[in-house]
Amino acid sequence: MVSPAIALAFLPFLITLLIRYRHYLVLLYRAVLLGWLQDRLTGVPREQRAFQYVLTHAIPGDPQHILHTFDQWSYHCEHLSCVGPLKGKIVEKLLCERAPRTVLELGTYCGYGTVLMAAALQPGARLYTVEPNPQHASVAEKVIRLAGFDEQTVELIVGHSEEVIPQLREQHGLQSVDFVFMDHWKRCYLRDLKLLEENGLLADRATVLADNVVFPGAPHFLQYAKTCGKYRCRVHRASLEYCRAIPDGIAELCYAGAR
Numbered sequence: 590m591v592s593p594a595i596a597l598a599f600l601p602f603l604i605t606l607l608i609r610y611r612h613y614l615v616l617l618y619r620a621v622l623l624g625w626l627q628d629r630l631t632g633v634p635r636e637q638r639a640f641q642y643v644l645t646h647a648i649p650g651d652p653q654h655i656l657h658t659f660d661q662w663s664y665h666c667e668h669l670s671c672v673g674p675l676k677g678k679i680v681e682k683l684l685c686e687r688a689p690r691t692v693l694e695l696g697t698y699c700g701y702g703t704v705l706m707a708a709a710l711q712p713g714a715r716l717y718t719v720e721p722n723p724q725h726a727s728v729a730e731k732v733i734r735l736a737g738f739d740e741q742t743v744e745l746i747v748g749h750s751e752e753v754i755p756q757l758r759e760q761h762g763l764q765s766v767d768f769v770f771m772d773h774w775k776r777c778y779l780r781d782l783k784l785l786e787e788n789g790l791l792a793d794r795a796t797v798l799a800d801n802v803v804f805p806g807a808p809h810f811l812q813y814a815k816t817c818g819k820y821r822c823r824v825h826r827a828s829l830e831y832c833r834a835i836p837d838g839i840a841e842l843c844y845a846g847a848r
């Protein structure tokens with residue numbers, strides 16, 4: 590048995606920890622526990638619940654209103670792992686500056702980032718987005734079409750990035766890509782960047798963006814990007830989607846071509 594005196598001695602330490610990491614605890618509650626509980630109570634997956642809300646409240650054919658409705662749900666109901674409005678502005682700004690002809694997104698989830706980027710595309714440009722989870726893909730497909738984007742503008746590919754990337758040229762007619770948005774599992778970033786290089790899919794001066802490089806972080810990816818000599822790399826600091834108190838950032842890589 591721990592004596593009460595020892596337990597009391599640890600109390601200030603415990604309280605300090607709780608205060609210091611309170612934002613992460615709130616995130617854990619909103620992103621994991623609340624979602625799990627609602628899944629059990631309603632029998633409907635979180636992404637489907639979010640889509641029902643969007644369907645009821647958003648204006649069809651208005652991408653900005655659809656994004657805003659997702660934001661409302663995420664701020665007031667449950668946490669969604671979309672790029673969110675703050676980092677979304679960074680992605681949108683860079684995409685508008687670069688005016689790419691072809692865009693590749695890894696990790697579609699509910700289609701938030703897809704709609705955000707599709708709305709900023711130049712006429713005639715095309716976006717390919719890759720998602721392995723069939724339930725997420727089904728929600729994303731509906732969100733993308735609800736926003737008014739047809740298959741000529743946005744192609745949703747259901748599959749794992751490591752299987753889809755080597756097939757992009759032959760099966761999807763994609764010769765090279767000007768703009769990549771990596772937003773899937775962080776441990777896959779480095780592997781998929783190398784896959785894109787090996788398959789000769791990165792156009793000269795292509796831009797590669799990678800979300801969440803501060804939280805939860807992708808240190809091996811960042812180290813490679815900074816030291817391999819093929820990229821100019823910078824990190825745009827922001828905060829985690831729907832959690833202003835947790836720092837996060839988006840890495841921007843500019844490809845200098847194979848060396």
Ligand SMILES: C[S@@+](CC[C@H](N)C(=O)[O-])C[C@H]1O[C@@H](n2cnc3c(N)ncnc32)[C@H](O)[C@@H]1O
Pocket residue numbers: 670671672673694695696697698699700701702703719720721722725748749750751772773774777
């Ligand atoms: C953070 S969410 C993507 C958010 C989305 N980009 C947005 O802004 O709305 C991550 C998604 O990556 C997907 N994912 C996981 N592994 C993947 C892989 N190997 N290839 C492509 N997507 C993957 C997950 O199923 C999940 O839907």
